Amino acid sequence: QVQLVESGGGLVQAGGSLRLSCTASGRTLSTYDMGWFRQAPGKEREFVATISRSAISTYYTESVRGRFTIARDNTKNTVSLQMNSLKPEDTAVYYCATKPGGSYFYDVAPSFYNYWGQGTQVTVSS
DSSP, rough: OOEEEEEEEEEEEEEEOOHHHEEEEESGGGGGGEEEEEETSOOEEEEEEEOOTTTTTTOOOOOGGTEEEEEETTTEEEEEEEOSSSGGGGOOOEEEEEOOOOSSSTTOGGOOOOEOOOOHHHHHEE
């Protein structure tokens, strides 16, 4: 069992930055690919970014590429998402999640992920 807790969300003006953190307990994260997702009101949960177990590989959805950076520290059991140049359309609840082995790195649909945090709200004002 893995417990994930996200933090760092808040209200920011367009063009600003936020850094989200995801802290795990119960099991080491080093055996999982990690992902960040977001869900806006009335919309489905969507993939944002993923990072491999060793942090060698990262992948982003096109709308955040060049603005967001995913990172991890396996010694601290944490994953982060640095979000720069934020836009109003980035407004959503952001979730971190674990993906166990056995799937392709680029399999980023939510169904491939097994443990989820409770989410943290990010609101970007125009």
